[in-house]
Amino acid sequence: MSSHPTNFQGSVPDALREAIEGQVPDSKAVVSGGGGHYTIEVVSPAFAGKSMLESQRLVYSAIAHLMKGDAPPVHAVDSLKTRVPAT
């Protein structure tokens, strides 16, 4: 697995999950990965009626601060899945 340098202290998956669940209404986020590469799955009713682009934008705007700068904690999101909860 590749790794990318960062000064971030603490658990990146936890930081991602907290940032997403704090910003995307009623969401549950599952985050896995390491070494700068993460896989994210988010379930939220907020995605209903939204395109894939709009849904991903919602998530990315919540975690943008973790992807900025020269040595960000998140180098790449390998896969981002968004869906509405099953009813």
Place this chain on the structure above:
Amino acid sequence: MALSESLRNELQSLVTNNRVVLFMKGTRGAPQCGFSAQVVQILDELLPSYETVDVLRSPELRDGIKEFSEWPTIPQLFIDGQFVGGCDIVRSLNASKELHQLLGTSGSVPPTPKVKVSAAAANAFQAAADPSGDQLHLKIDAQFQYDLFFGPSEAGEIEVPTNGPTLWMDPASARRADGLSIDFVTGDGGGFKIENPNEPPKVKQIAAPELKAMLERGEITLFDVRPSSERDIASIAAAHALDAQGQALLFSLDRGAAVAFHCHHGVRSQDAASQLIGEGFRNVYNLKGGIDAWSNLVDPSVPRY
């Protein structure tokens, strides 16, 4: 880093003036990241040509495009001035064929390309034809390498009539073939010769006397890629240094304008010229032999070192 007004305008004009623009890491021929490579591969199958911009060219560009599109990752695809998405989204749009609609390509069956075969080539094909009746195929890969061969037809291939023998092509090859011509030349370095207007531009080599003539007619802009330590030893009066000012001049030029690069012997400038093609410039020259050849052939008052 805030997105400057001038960069925002540059990005806006890029996505407005080009139907399909991919912001990526590396170039179409040499992607520097797996996600960029995946999108290039998808687009290569669907389009003969499109613009790519290498965001590794500068940190301002890499961060600027993220702010411009409000999207935190590279690659980023724009079609008709609209942001389409990153790698995930492009893959899913490709799988659902929505990408074909956005690009205005018909998807699986491309229009039949027009291909010309010269009389000499037609004769050569006839002489080489397989008596078992196999068809003549032409494959063109994403790097525009050609493969002409006889063989049985394959699923999905389309039949391309020419003024010589009928050619069989897979859909991706057919999209790259419109306007192509095949000739046959004999003698040294002879064989089938293919000219294809869809080929991406290549760096052209120019000799010092020809470059001097073009400069005098005001037809070309010359840039010196060497560091100032070397420019202090010897320089060509008409050449612009590639400092901040020179780069601003370069990127203000029309992408079709004639641009030449030189260095000491022509190696570093060849690299720089190749990169410039990756930025969408189509008329790029490299001074053969560098400033050394210039001193030798054009202006002996330029010191050699």
